Amino acid sequence: MMENKFGTQWKLRFYALVVGLLIVSNMTTFMFTTRVLVAQHPNGLHHLTGSLNDDQNVTKVLEETTAIPDTKTIFVITPTHSCVTQKIDLNSMCHTLMSVQKVIWIIIEDSQKPTDLVTKLIQRCNVEIVHLAIPTSSDYRAEKGKPAHSKSRGVEQRNAGLNWLRENYSSHNCSGVFYFGDDDNKYDLRLFEDIHNTQIASVWKVAWVGGLKWEGPTCQNGRATSWHSVFETELREFPLDMAGFAVHLCQLMKHPEARIGVNIHGDRSKGGHLETDFLQHFANKSSVECRGSESETYVWHSKTSSPSLYGEKNGHSSKSVETR
Template sequence: MHLQQVVDPNMPTIFVVTPTYTRLTQRADITRFVNTIKHVEKMHWIVIEDSEHPTEAVRELMAESGIPGTQLYTKTPENSEKKDGMERFQYHRGVDQRNLALNKIAAMGDKNAIVYFADDDNTYSLEVFDEMRKTERVSVWPVAFVGGQKYERPIVVDGKVKKWHVSWHPERTYPTDMASFAFHSSLLHTGRVPQFSHEWRQGFLESGFLEQLLDSPEDLEPRGDNCTKILVWHTRTMDVNIKREAKLRAEPFIKV
């Protein structure tokens, strides 16, 4: 006999915001991601496709996951898309998709929830979701394999963020990664909904967004043992080599 776990009705919902786009490894990435977040209690998964229409592939993956969620879509403007020869860090990804999700969450009206931007190709400890649920305004923690370093993290002194272990543009007000913070949904109801901008410098999305939520880095709430514990890793899926595919005879199609 299995005992049904009782969820605390006062526990804040976590809105997990996942921008995505059609690619060969999308199903694999989302499947791995789902195998983590399906263990998170009281969660609402918002998936926003960089597309002119919702795709059946994402709809199926969300339905198969059994996770309460919302499928959204919006196409990145052509003048803001990745151009041939550009490195990943040289252009913005997910700006319009995250903004759409923020507007959707604000419209839902839940003022006691947590909002977290979680890309589908990262690796997450379940502990990070327990940690972020304690958020009062904005929580922060280290992220590994980012910025050309083993990890980036805030340096905490007497419970306050005083400086950062980061080498890439350390002059940013908040030199941190998108996966390194979560914020309380009440901050979406203080006037204008905070938004990202294509006009910001590459790599400054996180800092520009957090500047709309906080007055100072010392207002951040350190998590993960005072930002000494890695709870998120940037583990992008490698490009898949299918150059021999065209040489094979036609076979019945199966989803990958």
């Protein structure tokens, strides 16, 4: 009888300890779930409207809430525009970035102001986020009757993301790496290890781009020995996709002239030359860091197919159910 009494007491103490650890776990997770929301300001793009602490979904196990090591921050710059697949693309990317340590996701909408759809999605995404909005000017809008890809898309949105970095960081505070991650791409988490390890500028292969299974560099001892591409390979210093490189934040501070759509001579980039013209501000073929795997790709230039909704001609489905 005495043994049962002591056994019960030890069990109660053990359960109390477990409950205490769970409480600490929730509190610790709460401290790491700060989100930043940035909206358009009448006098400029980069007005901080507030920050939110999200106490939802904070039941991570104790091992996942230990202090994050002192590593570089990864800034993922994502232009986005209203389309039938926008919600699912951003939602998919949110879940990818939730598995990445020390990441700040800069979302820039092609819009006069932040939309309700993206704002609501952000509130459910447990990632530190900067939310900007800037409409595409007539310079980069496709002419009537011409396909959208006849003009470079996302130029002004990506530059808005770069401007935000320059306004909020400096050459004395630039421990980070930035990467242009489109919302309709798909990512292997190993890619973010390569991004994190970037010292100046890194390049790697991207799948399903440029009419090829993959486009980008072949690496040897950390340097690019050749480039696999079929589009103007001889005319591009870096024949790669926008998803195929990352740059250290300090380099952005050293080169205030660097922006998407302008080459090193200050001239406007030709179509298909946005990536190489931008990357040339920071590196050349002999100095760029070659990363990734020789046998596989870590990022896919996928496109989410728009669904066939032929049955909706007569408004068959209820509009109260949000799908986009």
